[in-house]
Amino acid sequence: MTIPAWRQLLRGARQREGRSASARWVQLATVSAGGEPRVRTLVFRGWAGDEKLDLYSDSRSSKADELNVQPSVEVCWLLPKARHQYRLRGVIETLSVDEAPEQTRHAWNSLTDTGRCLWHWPHPGQPFEADAPFPQTVDGAQPPPPHFLVLRLNLHRVELLDLSHHPHRRTLWCREDAWRSQRLNP
Numbered sequence: 001m002t003i004p005a006w007r008q009l010l011r012g013a014r015q016r017e018g019r020s021a022s023a024r025w026v027q028l029a030t031v032s033a034g035g036e037p038r039v040r041t042l043v044f045r046g047w048a049g050d051e052k053l054d055l056y057s058d059s060r061s062s063k064a065d066e067l068n069v070q071p072s073v074e075v076c077w078l079l080p081k082a083r084h085q086y087r088l089r090g091v092i093e094t095l096s097v098d099e100a101p102e103q104t105r106h107a108w109n110s111l112t113d114t115g116r117c118l119w120h121w122p123h124p125g126q127p128f129e130a131d132a133p134f135p136q137t138v139d140g141a142q143p144p145p146p147h148f149l150v151l152r153l154n155l156h157r158v159e160l161l162d163l164s165h166h167p168h169r170r171t172l173w174c175r176e177d178a179w180r181s182q183r184l185n186p
């Protein structure tokens with residue numbers, strides 16, 4: 001299968017950002033058990049095949065509970081230099097250390113020593129305790145902790161709003177339509 005057209009546009013937009021760290025920041029929207037919206041920033045970690053996007057997280061965090069109930073999500077990715085907004089919809093497959101030891105080990109090894117330390121901090125979202133350990137680095141020789149998660153987003157719908165033209169260009173691609181592009185009103 002050839003890479004979907006939206007992936008090529010996204011790659012071009014990411015390249016325009018150069019080495020900026022924020023070019024890998026995406027907003028992940030989930031739904032709480034009570035049906036309320038939740039959103040937060042995560043780092044894009046890479047592609048798993050043509051249509052799957054990897055994020056890393058922590059099974060102790062609220063989003064993990066939300067995903068257990070409702071794995072359908074939307075990710076918003078703004079690439080300001082290209083003036084592109086991507087909205088990606090799909091279903092998250094949660095890969096845990098227990099169930100997917102190889103993939104999670106590979107993901108853990110891809111992190112820097114500084115990147116890994118977050119998973120050695122105390123339970124996210126719990127009250128702060130000043131004497132709790134907050135390491136600044138964690139050696140890759142250590143195995144991933146049991147709460148390390150790979151969130152693999154299996155995409156089925158991608159929408160781009162491109163503000164660099166007049167009028168703005170809004171394009172939709174759906175997997176069920178073999179990723180054929182459809183132009184929409186902006």
Ligand SMILES: Cc1cc2nc3c(=O)[nH]c(=O)nc-3n(C[C@H](O)[C@H](O)[C@H](O)COP(=O)(O)O)c2cc1C
Nearest residue numbers: 025040041042043056057058061062063064124125
């Ligand atoms: C720039 C930036 C990058 C972040 N990257 C991640 C990440 O890759 N994975 C993650 O779990 N949290 C990441 N966070 C923290 C989340 O935004 C969020 O605060 C945390 O995961 C708890 O979210 P929750 O309570 O909704 O589960 C990042 C925050 C910022 C500001």
